[in-house]
Every structure is written in C-alpha cells, then in structure tokens.
Amino acid sequence: MVGKLPYHLKKHFVSLSHMGVIPDDVDHDKLYEDVNEMRQKYYHVPLNQVSVGIAVQDLFQVAYNHRIHIPNEMTLLGKSILTMESVATFLDPNISVVDVAEPFGKKLFWDRLNPFVNRLSFSIVLLALSIVILGLIVGGAISGTVSPIIGKVPIVEISFFIALLMILWLLFAIFRPGRF
Known part of the structure; x- marks a missing residue:
C-alpha cells in the first residue's frame, strides 16, 4: 500500500516524523492507506462540491485514529473553519465557502x-x-x-x-x- 502514495507525500510524512508529530510506533502502512483514501475522496471533486467542514473533520479523524499530534493552532483553525462554515450555511444554505x-x-x-x-x-x-x-x-x-x-x-x-x-x-x- 505504501507504493500507492505519491513520492512528495511520502517526503511530508518523513518530515512530520522527524518533527515528532507522528509517533514512532504508528502503523505507517495503515496511515498511508488512510491518507491515500482521503486524498482519493477529494482528488477529482470540484471545489464547489467539497464541504470544507467535512474535509477538516476527515483530516482530524485520520490524525486521531493514528495518534498524530496536531498543534493547537491548527486545531483552533479547524474549529474556526467548521464554525464559519456552519454559520454561513445557516445564513445562506446555498453559499459555498470555496466560492467566497x-x-x-x-x-x-x-x-x-x-x-x-x-x-x-x-x-x-x-x-x-x-x-x-x-x-x-x-x-x-x-x-x-x-x-x-x-x-x-x-x-x-x-x-x-x-x-x-x-x-x-x-x-x-x-x-x-x-x-x-
């Protein structure tokens, strides 16, 4: 499964491992598989059809499943994006965060x-x-x-x-x- 992940993404994983974001005992094959699955889910989808909130939730779920440490600033940014999208959807259900x-x-x-x-x-x-x-x-x-x-x-x-x-x-x- 490791071979399916593009080379430049593998380099990001190596960098994150050296930074201490990815634990040493993580199952790398499963992590690569989950990231590749998420990448395939959003890869060919037009941006106006992507829910930014769901994408951020998917990203956080993969990080949680593999015990990846997400810096507090990134967590706060993700929460802010989710809140912004839910408020914008409440005010105008047809709005697209990407279009804005x-x-x-x-x-x-x-x-x-x-x-x-x-x-x-x-x-x-x-x-x-x-x-x-x-x-x-x-x-x-x-x-x-x-x-x-x-x-x-x-x-x-x-x-x-x-x-x-x-x-x-x-x-x-x-x-x-x-x-x-």
Missing part, C-alpha cells in the same frame, strides 16, 4: 507570484543586455573596426545607447515602488 474564499486566494496567489515574475523579468533583461554587448563585441571584431560608421554616423554606438535606454526604462518599470 476564491477571490482572496487568487489575490494571495498573484501577490506571491509578482516578486518571482519581477525577478524573472530582471534576469531576462540582464541576459538580453549581455547578448547585445556580446553582439557588439563580436560584430566589431569580425568587421575589423572598432566602430563601423555609415555616412559618418556611428551606428553601433547609437544602437547600444538606444538598447541601454530601453533596458534602463524596463528596470525602472520593474523596480518602481511597490512592484519589487
């Missing part, structure tokens, strides 16, 4: 993604600058002149200056306050 929480989750996702996107953009800009400089160096070396001049206009230097201005503008757009 979805906009906040999207905003949180994009807020956490923006620094990564900015760093990625910055890396691409630096790569582009390196390629432009390399092209100027190689082009100058192949032509045998330091600065090809067409009609007394230094094309390479003007192109480099324009590229530099574009890169500085892009860096300003990335690093302006509140963006990085």
Whole structure:
C-alpha cells in the first residue's frame, strides 16, 4: 500500500516524523492507506462540491485514529473553519465557502507570484543586455573596426545607447515602488 502514495507525500510524512508529530510506533502502512483514501475522496471533486467542514473533520479523524499530534493552532483553525462554515450555511444554505474564499486566494496567489515574475523579468533583461554587448563585441571584431560608421554616423554606438535606454526604462518599470 505504501507504493500507492505519491513520492512528495511520502517526503511530508518523513518530515512530520522527524518533527515528532507522528509517533514512532504508528502503523505507517495503515496511515498511508488512510491518507491515500482521503486524498482519493477529494482528488477529482470540484471545489464547489467539497464541504470544507467535512474535509477538516476527515483530516482530524485520520490524525486521531493514528495518534498524530496536531498543534493547537491548527486545531483552533479547524474549529474556526467548521464554525464559519456552519454559520454561513445557516445564513445562506446555498453559499459555498470555496466560492467566497476564491477571490482572496487568487489575490494571495498573484501577490506571491509578482516578486518571482519581477525577478524573472530582471534576469531576462540582464541576459538580453549581455547578448547585445556580446553582439557588439563580436560584430566589431569580425568587421575589423572598432566602430563601423555609415555616412559618418556611428551606428553601433547609437544602437547600444538606444538598447541601454530601453533596458534602463524596463528596470525602472520593474523596480518602481511597490512592484519589487
């Protein structure tokens, strides 16, 4: 039964065991089986059809059955979710906690993604600058002149200056306050 659990979940179990959350004498095969059963129960179900309260209860039941220590903060969070869902269901039986929480989750996702996107953009800009400089160096070396001049206009230097201005503008757009 252990082989059915994905590798990344097995790594979580190892981490939890090292933290002392999972007792040493727990039946790991049965625990893996129960977690896999719970994962299969919710895996392909659309979020609007999942009762968050029941999912939290299932999670706590598996933890209780295997004597897994759940930190007090997590227990309080689970109880708060159950209370919130029952009050919301009492006030509006058609409400879905997932539908209410979805906009906040999207905003949180994009807020956490923006620094990564900015760093990625910055890396691409630096790569582009390196390629432009390399092209100027190689082009100058192949032509045998330091600065090809067409009609007394230094094309390479003007192109480099324009590229530099574009890169500085892009860096300003990335690093302006509140963006990085």
